[in-house]
Amino acid sequence: MSEAAHAHPNYVKIWVILLILLTVSILGPMLEIPWLTIATAFGIAVVKTLMVAANFMHLKFEKHIIWFLLTIAFVFLGVFFFGVASDIVKIDGANVDGVIQWQDCLANQSCTIEQRVK
């Protein structure tokens, strides 16, 4: 859709809503309930992102090819995440001794520069 074909959203209203969401994302974690922290901090971050992208970046008026570009980016991010998650979260296999040694030295803050580089 061309720029002339849509009316501008009410930017100030969007900004006020974003500030309200920011306040909630700060106050929610103060209750120190982990699931509520994740819901308020990260859930609201996703909502704020969608609002900025849709209204300020005019993504809701943009042509499908832009959506396609962004979808590809996030799909590959997902591939990256799940591709390496097993290696990082479940440590076994080759060179496991070296990895555990590295974790131990990180835990007690005794890593040498060589171990950090490794």
Next chain:
Amino acid sequence: MTLREGGSPPRTFAWKILMTHSPIATRRTVTGIPTGRLAVWWVLTSEVFIFGGLIMCFVLYKLNGAPGFEQASMTNTPAGAFNTFVLLTSSLTIVLAHAASERRDLKKTFNYIWFTIFGGLVFMVVKFYEYTTKIFPEWYHTPATHEPITILSNVFWSFYFTATGLHALHVFGGMVIMGMISMDVLKGRNLQRVELIGLYWHFVDIVWIFLFPLLYIANF
């Protein structure tokens, strides 16, 4: 280019492009999207990989219980929250600059761009304060309340300084480009660039929207 007999040049498409001094890429569109805007979206897509990859690694290490992540409680949450407010507000001012540029209101466009640059400056000052409280704690308290914290202190601080430093570089770059575009705006030239830098600036805002809860709030 050779001249025809009689001295007049052939009026080919390429010749017309040459005479208008504008690159062909800015006027050709296959997608129906102005080339500049399409290019900015391409840049932003590549930026998704840069910051997205960094954030994914952070999440993986945190899920794995890597040591040092509990030190997220040492980050300055009010400063991070204030910077979120500043960036959200600067996103508003740059989109208002875009709206003003569409009305060809050059003065308002210029002013809104400089409000945005000021927002970026405030962000950088707060970031400087945060960095120095970590790296040079003795500047603020004598004796220092904690050991100096650097990018080598542990995995959490490596992520903290890498992610926020890379983000701050993007903020700085955006400020410089906005300053250059504002000079063109005064002359009424290249007003479409206001929208392009706006897209970039909103992306920088979005990256911070994710860095804020990751680094400042999720300290469990």
